[in-house]
Amino acid sequence: MRGTGPIVASEQKATQQGSTLRRFLQYLRPYQKELPIAIGLVTVGAITQVVGPFLLGWSIDHLIAKGNLSGLLLLLGLLGLVYLIGVWAIRGQIWRVGFIMQRLLAHLRQDIFTKIQSLPLGFFDRSEAGDLMSRLLNDVNTVNQAFGQTIAQMLGNTFSLIGIVIAMLTINLQLGLLSNLVVPLMIFTTGLFARWARARFRVTRQTIGELSARLEEDIGSVREAQAFNRVQINIREFDLLNAANRDANVQAVAITAAFLPSIDFLNTLATAGVLAYGGYLAVTGAATIGVVTAFLLYVQQFFRPIQILSQFYTQAQSAIAGLERIFSLLDEPSSLNDAIDATQMPPIQGNVTFEQVSFGYTPTKLVLNGVDLTVNPGQMIALVGPTGAGKSTFINLLLRFYDVSGGAVKIDGIDVRSVTQASLRRQIGIVLQDNILFSGTVAENIAFGKPHATQAEIENAAQLANVHEFITSLPQGYATQLGERGAPLSQGQRQLVSIARAVLIDPRILILDEATSSIDTRTEALVQDAIARLLKGRTSFVIAHRLSTVTQADQVLVIQQGQIVERGTHAELVAQQGVYANLYALQLGATST
Secondary structure, eight states: OGGGHHHHHHHHHHHHHHHHHHHHHGGGGGGTTTHHHHHHHHHHHHHHHHHHHHHHHHHIIIIITTTOHHHHHHHHHHHHHHHHHHHHHHHHHHHHHHHHHHHHHHHHHHHHHHHHHHSOHHHHHSSOHHHHHHIIIIIHHHHIIIIITTHHHHHHHHHHHHHHHHHHHHHOHHHHHHHGGGHHHHHHHHHHHHHHHHHHHHHHHHHHHHHHHHHHHHHHTHHHHHHTTOHHHHHHHHHHHHHHHHHHHHHHHHHHHHHHHHHHHHHHHHHHHHHHHHHHHHHHTSSOHHHHHHHHHHHHHHHHHHHHHHHHHHHHHHHHHHHHHHHHHHTSOOTTOOOTTOBOOOOOOOOEEEEEEEEOSBTTBOSEEEEEEEEOTTOEEEEEOSTTSSHHHHHHHHTTSSOOSEEEEEETTEEGGGBOHHHHHTTEEEEOTTOOOOSEEHHHHHTTTOTTOOHHHHHHHHHHTTOHHHHHTSTTGGGOEEOGGGTTSOHHHHHHHHHHHHHHHOOSEEEEESTTTTSOHHHHHHHHHHHHHHHTTSEEEEEOSSGGGGTTOSEEEEEETTEEEEEEOHHHHHHHTSHHHHHHHHHHHHHHO
């Protein structure tokens, strides 16, 4: 039974490859009305390829041999018309098939991007952005090179090959059978090289993904690399990944380079066989010169489609490897899909409850364990505690970036899992410590959560966020273009724009995650004033390490090891002389020092 292992593995790979191709072909369904036109053009082109050698061979025996010049001129005109139709059909099929394939690939890219955008945050905790970009760009581009640019030729050559085989067997059965003797050898050779190529191309797709991931990470952290003198180390590590990708591609190219000469050898072998046996038949009178000439032309045409199809077959191995990576991403389970019976979240009043909530980012380790919390509308809740205590987890569960492992998170008595995520998050605003701004205008960044906001609404939000005056001082005002991550704005300026973004959506629940850290004192005063306006009348959750910023909170929750170990107002907790009082005293002492 041990001897069946490689056979079973080979069958499993073949099944997986077939399944991948069938799934890819499902993307052709929207173009069912256009496919017959493309196939019709392919058929016409194939017929013209088959008719040409037949007419040339016939002209030798029936026109040239008999000195029929007028008939020969007429046939040459007919032959020119046939080839003209063929050129028109081939051009049309390439355009039509290319048009279908490019729309298909655009659909595939859209599916990948939509999937990436809809996956839960837990997926990104274990995935690299560069590898995901590689699937969207490099893998789809590989599919485009294999299918988008050559599939029209592949279809045309398949039809031509069928027509040539029929014509050869019809004109002379013996020569036809002799010409096809090398086909089994060609099929065996193609299959052998394809298996080798498929394995190597899988490695190339994997290594280019790793290379892209490292490249994205190193470019994004070039400042840190220079500051910590890691440049040479990063260069050496990148060189190793680059060499692995190079070696994988060299091995794949080596297989392809050996494959094409093998096909050429079989082509030469078949041509020599037809020339030798066809010449013998012509000398003995069993076949005419015209028939042998037509056969020699057919043999050349016969192997040209096979060469192209074989080359396409090896190229397709890289594309299939890319498709496997793409479909593995598309099949990634979305654990946070809206429930089938999910409803729209009604207008939020701001009552939030955590009922015996337990949660862990991994099944074996809980971050929160049996947490109970009640927040009344309009209250400000401060979350304090050491890094990793679980403060941000409260926010992630409230926004339903993750689902609880046990218990329930409710807003106005409604379990957040029972409503659509869009309707929930639409009514919750968030200002982070390191807010991300995007390439685009200042106005577009403010309107990020409300794309159809009017200019007046955008400016009003900016005024409430204390950033209107700064924006109007920019060269193009609200139309000023920002670079990646909001460059060239300072940290404080980006924070004010982020507050304006939150003001614009007018959330009933507001989340502030270290919103006043890492900015200068003058800008902090503007941020604090803007936040005070933003908090008014809203339920808010504030994560803060600087306890001086949460002295006005209605409840201060001290989080340690997934538990609320203390809760109360700032004054109440200071009076208790517990964990919070010690933290506050330490910070107060550090500040006074």
